[in-house]
Structure formats: structure tokens, C-alpha cells
Amino acid sequence: MGERRVDAAEIDQVPWDAAEVWGRAGDAARLTEFGDALVRERAVLHKRLRNLDHRLTQVLRALALTPGRQFVKQLLHVYREAGATDAGTQSGPRFLASLLAEAQTLEDLLPVLSDDGGALWDELRACLFHELLLRGVDADEIRRRSHNIHFCAPWGGLAWLPDKLADMEHGAPFPSRSYNGGAGIGCPRMSSPVALDAAARGAGAAHPVADVTTVRLAEAITGPPEQGNWGAHDVGVFTTERPVTPEELPGVVASLPMECLEGLGAEHRFVFAPCSLGEVWRVLFATASGAGVYGPGVYGAYGRLSAWWSLAGLAGAQPGAGPAEVEEQASACTWMRFEADSEWFHNEINDYGIVALAPDGRRIAVLAATDTD
Known part of the structure; x- marks a missing residue:
């Protein structure tokens, strides 16, 4: 071979044991030339295959x-x-x-x-x-x-x-595709958000909470933003020393020790709105099934599965619970959405916080997600 470059046509003519023969002979030049030729041809074929x-x-x-x-x-x-x-x-x-x-x-x-x-x-x-x-x-x-x-x-x-x-699944959002593109799925926006006042924040901060988030719960709850390739997500499950009422819930949530709320001061925006179980499911479904900024989602079937499992974790359903038990547990919870101006949220494309309050007021589960380029 000398210093001549091996071209693509010659590669298949080289015997299969050539590398071994050249190695035993100490011919580093031939090994290098042939290796370079393989790298070049592989790049060409990889581009062609793509x-x-x-x-x-x-x-x-x-x-x-x-x-x-x-x-x-x-x-x-x-x-x-x-x-x-x-x-x-x-x-x-x-x-x-x-x-x-x-x-x-x-x-x-x-x-x-x-x-x-x-x-x-x-x-x-x-x-x-x-x-x-x-x-x-x-x-x-x-x-x-x-x-x-x-x-x-x-x-x-x-x-x-x-x-x-289930009743909550009616009205699922879908993309609209054409031969070369189409419109994606956007998360439903909050309806009639209310700003949290300073008094409610102060009262909420007085509620002691304990973080009881487990790996299993976190994996289930964060399924939609994970599978939807969203930019970031945060999850927390907490128990309270005394029951929290739906009216107290926004203030307590704004004070939770979560990354998504870190640095949130009294002067920063925190808006919330009660929401239905159906709205929560549609947000979770849209997150998992639709495309995030960083890649495609998992489409309808697996988006449905991801939304159900996230809902189960948020509502506190027992491991191994079936759909009927999950729906019953979730229907008994109080649901709320929120947005905030902490540094974690980007407030550019899709941002949301979802909160589930257990019927006894002693368990709060939160999923926050943000998607930005």
C-alpha cells in the first residue's frame, strides 16, 4: 500500500486476516492506512443509511x-x-x-x-x-x-x-399532522388564576411538613415530562402535622422545600387555580404524548399510560392498584395548578405545577415541569 490511500472499492478486496498478518509483521503503516479507509467509508455509509x-x-x-x-x-x-x-x-x-x-x-x-x-x-x-x-x-x-x-x-x-x-379522559388533545409537519400539542392553560397574597403565604409557611418522596413515587409521577422530553421537572410528596384545607393549600404549596420554588419571595408572582381531575389528566397526557423542545413524546397509547401512572402517584394510590382504584382515589383528591416566578420556572413555552391534596388534608403531592429552548 505504501503511502497511497485505500479507496472504497479496494476495501472488500482486502483479506479478512489482513489486520492480523500486518500486526504480526509489525506493519503499523498498513494497519493505519486501512483503518483510516474504514473510518472514511463508514462515515459515508452511515450518512447514506441515515x-x-x-x-x-x-x-x-x-x-x-x-x-x-x-x-x-x-x-x-x-x-x-x-x-x-x-x-x-x-x-x-x-x-x-x-x-x-x-x-x-x-x-x-x-x-x-x-x-x-x-x-x-x-x-x-x-x-x-x-x-x-x-x-x-x-x-x-x-x-x-x-x-x-x-x-x-x-x-x-x-x-x-x-x-x-374514564370520564376524565374525554377531550384528550391530539396533534394535527401533514405529510411534512404539523401542529403539536400544547398544554392547557390555567383558567382564571388568582395571585397568592402575603397573608396566605405567611399562614402557609406556618404549616410544618415532612418530605416523604420515594424513588418509586418520583419515577411514577415524573413519567410524563420524562417521556415527553421536557426541559426539567421537580417532584415532592409531603405529609403535614395537621390537616390542610383547600383554602390553605396555595399558601402551603408556595412554602414547600422544593427546587422549583427555591428563592421564591413575597414579591414574586405565585398564581394558582383549582382544577378538575379531567384538566389534570389532559395536562399529563399532553406532556407525555406530545413533543417537548428536546425531542418527541410517546404518542397517544403510551401517553395515556404515563398519565394514568403519574396520576396514581400524585393521588397516593397503593402499588399494584388497578385503574378503577386509581380513578376513585384521584377523584377524592383536591386538585390545584400553579405557576411561579422563581428562577427554576422559565415562563416561556410550557410551565406548570400540579398539586394533589389527599381527602384527609394530610398528604400533598406536587409535580412541576418546565420546557424551554
Whole structure:
């Protein structure tokens, strides 16, 4: 080889044991030349593969968003071929299920729900089932039309979810996509926020609290901002020495020893508003399913799961509780949202604080999240 650069055409002509031969011969120059050639060719191929994956994603997106059974069938064909050849694609089953549920009718989606395509189909079908539920399609109708008992197979915890929408889940926000882009999901804003006055802050600070946050609780509660790729989040679960009333709650929350409230003084803005369980669920769902500034969310099916599990942690449901128990526990809590002008909050794109007060007034759970570029 001398000092000549090895070109791409020569790489495959080099014997497989060449590196060993050159190493035993002490030929560092040949090893280096060949290594440099491999690095250059790998960079070229990696760029080419990335471009092909992007183009494949465009095709799958166009097939999913073009209404009609023929487009659904062709998407399944391309999806099957991509999986069989281990072709990389940015359009995973969660994303494709979200696109299909947005653009296609139940009638045209029957090939997806009815086709037994093996493991490749399991997650796609499970996600599509929950995407359709969230959009108001009846579970029994899906089962009846698909004639398939396997499409809702357990996958990634989705089997834990109820197959009927809870009252709080109606009105879930969804993105609106086109072939090349679309509108994302924004978190619902607080309605009629009220500023916390100095007297209420002082009274709230007089309530002694104990931090009882555990790793398990923190992981469950912070699922939505984690999975939605939000900029930062903060969580705290506290018990109080004496019961806190809903009227006292804003003042107590403003005084909690949390990072998101650190440095908040009497002159700084702290606004709050009571909210419904449905509003809380929609905020959590939008956070998990929609895209944050730093990356995509997990779309409808897993966004639904993340919202439920976060709600369970905030409401204080017992480990292993089912959806009915979580809903009952959450319905009994008092819910509040807040925003603040502490340094932790950016108040630029999406910021919120969610608070759950237990029925006995002795447990307060807080999730704060902020998203900014």
C-alpha cells in the first residue's frame, strides 16, 4: 500500500486476516492506512443509511396519512419488509399507530387490527387500539369488527389500561399532522388564576411538613415530562402535622422545600387555580404524548399510560392498584395548578405545577415541569 490511500472499492478486496498478518509483521503503516479507509467509508455509509431511513419514514408517513384501505395495506407491506430486512426507520409502531388513528377510519384500519403479522404487529395493534379509544371509538366495536382476539395483546404495560375511557379522559388533545409537519400539542392553560397574597403565604409557611418522596413515587409521577422530553421537572410528596384545607393549600404549596420554588419571595408572582381531575389528566397526557423542545413524546397509547401512572402517584394510590382504584382515589383528591416566578420556572413555552391534596388534608403531592429552548 505504501503511502497511497485505500479507496472504497479496494476495501472488500482486502483479506479478512489482513489486520492480523500486518500486526504480526509489525506493519503499523498498513494497519493505519486501512483503518483510516474504514473510518472514511463508514462515515459515508452511515450518512447514506441515515438518508435512506429518513426517506423510508417519509414514505410510511405518507401512506399512513393518506385516507383509504389501499394505503393502509401498502403501509403494512412496507412496514413488514422494513422489519424483515432489519431496516432502520424513525417511524416506530407508536408513531405509525398515532398517524393511522388520525387519518384513517375504523373500516380502513381493519387490515392492521385483523392481520396476524406476529411480534412485529403486536405493539402496532396494541397502540392503535388505545389511539382509537382516545378518539372515541368503542372498544367492543373494534373487537367486533376486527374478529381478532390478539390485537390488544399485552405490550409495554398497555394491558394495564382500561378498555373504556374514564370520564376524565374525554377531550384528550391530539396533534394535527401533514405529510411534512404539523401542529403539536400544547398544554392547557390555567383558567382564571388568582395571585397568592402575603397573608396566605405567611399562614402557609406556618404549616410544618415532612418530605416523604420515594424513588418509586418520583419515577411514577415524573413519567410524563420524562417521556415527553421536557426541559426539567421537580417532584415532592409531603405529609403535614395537621390537616390542610383547600383554602390553605396555595399558601402551603408556595412554602414547600422544593427546587422549583427555591428563592421564591413575597414579591414574586405565585398564581394558582383549582382544577378538575379531567384538566389534570389532559395536562399529563399532553406532556407525555406530545413533543417537548428536546425531542418527541410517546404518542397517544403510551401517553395515556404515563398519565394514568403519574396520576396514581400524585393521588397516593397503593402499588399494584388497578385503574378503577386509581380513578376513585384521584377523584377524592383536591386538585390545584400553579405557576411561579422563581428562577427554576422559565415562563416561556410550557410551565406548570400540579398539586394533589389527599381527602384527609394530610398528604400533598406536587409535580412541576418546565420546557424551554
